[in-house]
Amino acid sequence: MPTIRAASASLRLRSLDARYGLLGALLIAPTVLVFCTVIVYPLVSAIYLGLFSIYTPTMEGEWVGLDNYRRLLASGEFWRSLANNLIWTAGTLTLQIVFGILVALMLHRNLVFRALARSLVLFPYFLSTVVAVLVWRWLFNDLYGVLNHLLLWAGIVDLPVDWLGSMPNAMISLIFVGAWKYFPFVVIAVLARLQAIPDELYEAASIDGAGAWARFTDVTLPQLRDVLIVVVLLRTIWDFKEFDLIYLLTGGGPIIGTQTLPLMVYKEAFALNQMGGASATAVLMMLIMLLFMSLYLSRARD
């Protein structure tokens, strides 16, 4: 106690800016504390654990150095999961962007009950992934699912489709459900940007003789460029680390047909009880993501 009082007494003598700085540090201190315990410590710990071979139930393990990484890079499963991860990310991201832009352009125009349309379109994004997956599993149901009936009735298929249990159907289904769940994010971003484009730009383009398509490519797209770059980076990061949707919809199956890296980490840690290997996988995955994260961080440097 005396030392604290002495410290505060000496602080009273220090400059106003120093006192302000101290107050600022005090206000951010809880944040820093929480960050250190629940983010920085686990992050460092994960990197450290990746150097051990640990059996989960007993938590006993030995130092294996970089063996986990060597084993991973030599394993087919890692590369398969990474490939799945990339296919899933690229596929669902492409659909999200394309649908997102189209629907945003649609909602930007004068539509009856536009506010309602907007809400209906955006809502899937706010839904729990659990709900989204339940609904889609019901739609995908092989016997009573609406989707199969629709396709049978329309004569597009002759037999019910096994949406989630076979390849490549499972991956395609995943990509579509992912697109349905996450494209509203693109809509929100693009819509906000569209509303900020001044009408004069379109009027000027019209006067210069630009048709509807030319107005889109020469005015709209360049204006959307910046926001789309940010959206693509963010969605790449988020889609890449997606766990819930894939785990709940296919569980990574059939076999490891749709297993991405986050699912592999989970399986190794909590099904195969290999905490060390799982940590190594997670760290590798983060290293891959760092590329996109640093790209985004450098862009977000407002």
Place this chain on the structure above:
Amino acid sequence: MSTPARIARRFLFNVLAWAVVLVIAFPLLWMLLTSVKPSSELFVIPPRLLPGEITFEHYRRLLTETPFLTYLRNSAWLAAGTTLVVISIATLGAHSLVRFSYPGRERLARLVLFTYLLPSVVLIIPLYLLMAGLGLANTLTSLIIAYTTFALPYALWLLRSFMKAIPDDLESAALVDGANRMQAFVDVILPQALPGIISTAMFTAILAWNEYFYALVLVNNDAARPLTTGVINMLVTSFNIEWSLLMAASVMMSLPLIVVFAFLQRYLTRGFSAGAIKG
């Protein structure tokens, strides 16, 4: 100029656009319809769009015959607890990041953004061990702690943008008028930031309400299970899957979101520009 051709084009666009909207919204519509159909109508081939009769039987069973209410209560506690903890810490933190200067401030702000992008699977193993070590395994507390890993960076980032929009002159005026920095914060900054704080709180509550992964790993008994893992548990443990029951649960889970969503509509774009709504 509204020539007949123009009117026809407009009409066509509206029909087309609404068709697209309805296709997008169909899964949700189907969820709602399934939840009020009698079980007997569920397995009619071909499926009927509108229910022959409307029943709330599934909702009744959900609330009385399943642990749904326990899950609901857990989820409510989780959302409220996470939001309270995160918003209190983040409001102070954001104020500090926006209006104070000290060494390392910019680096800290970037760290916030970085952690906001961090994958949960990297943190989960050490967190799992940490909770076990602290004796918090299978408790709501462990989940609240885990949820701060994504909710705190998110709330900080969002609040930072809201607070940046408050003019510096307001705080300066309060200081000149005789307030110290904390009084200026309470008297002037907080009231101005309130709408931003409320909307950030709601976004945070949604994140906690919808979270699945940490709940899956950290909680393994019904007493502390939230809705997300709880409802999935109902799916995996049941002998034959009762879709109407699950759809009723889905509707119930989504109801609070609809209320919050309606309130948040006008903050959506703001939430986006702040470094985006998390997903």
Place this chain on the structure above:
Amino acid sequence: MSGIRFENVSKRFGGVTAVDDLSLEIGSGEFVSILGPSGCGKTTLLRMLAGLERPTGGTISIGDRVVNELAPAQRNIAMVFQTYALYPHMTVAGNIEYPLRKRRVAKDERVRRVREAAAVLELEALLDRKPRELSGGQQQRVALGRALVRDPAVFLLDEPLSNLDAKLRTHMRAELIRLHRRIGRTMVYVTHDQLEAMTMSQRIAVLRDGRLQQFAPPRDIYARPGNDFVAGFIGTPSMNFLDGRLKGTGSGRTFRSGDLSLPLGMLPLTDEMPEPDRRVRLGIRPEHIHFDRQGEPARVNLVEPTGHETILVFDYRGNELVARMDGDIAIEAGDTVKLAFRAEKMRLFAAADGRRLNDDSTA
């Protein structure tokens, strides 16, 4: 009792110097304007005085107290911001009352003083409104009221009129002068508008790039500008400058620029010319140019009649020259006329540092 003193005050933001080794002494009860183009450091200077920024070097005193490390609340100052900075969630009364609440003034005393300030500024009818329901002029008065209510030793005003329309600005200028007379407090008024500075202040401090150029009463600033920057900055249209050399000595002294030669015999110089053939700038205000048969020929390039006067732009031996003449003058672009300058109004500046060279105590 509450003069203000800046002693060698500097302020650097990173690598940018906003205020550079500035010294200035403002008398108690004086109305002083800090005038300069945007980015000259005038707002920084005011914010340092208010305690919202800390100087990197030097000392600032209010009265006999060094205030460098005092929080704004401890300085007994009030400030009116360019943006008004009214608290949006408080009513007009709440805004005006806020400084009193922070100083723990008793409730009935607060009510009395708010009513008093409101009466002075004619805000009585608006006391229950929120700031966003007020017009710009009304918001401005509330901001003034918030400053006034506390009876501080020093008033700081940061471009308080710049967001008002022209008519209201003229009105508020008069109001502020009246207010200053009434309360007799020290007022420091930052502006980029020379008209405001010239009409309102007892003294003007002209700033450029964070450096003090001149600190003098308005009339002196205009008639005896300390250097060519002040000379060019004050007055519309600006003073004309001709670059040339000084030849000869004593009464035979002349200004030469190309083949132009002007006798300067009657201009007393502040210092003896150390080097011969010195490079100088000759300055002449537009109103000090007149037609003269013995003058130099000039071609009229542009005629801008404004009604009560006519602004003429000449080509004067390759230099552009702006003159202000009577409103009813009959002249057209393309005409050639002969021009002369009022000799005692010419100002001579050193080309090297812009310093004024002629002493015009006779003028």
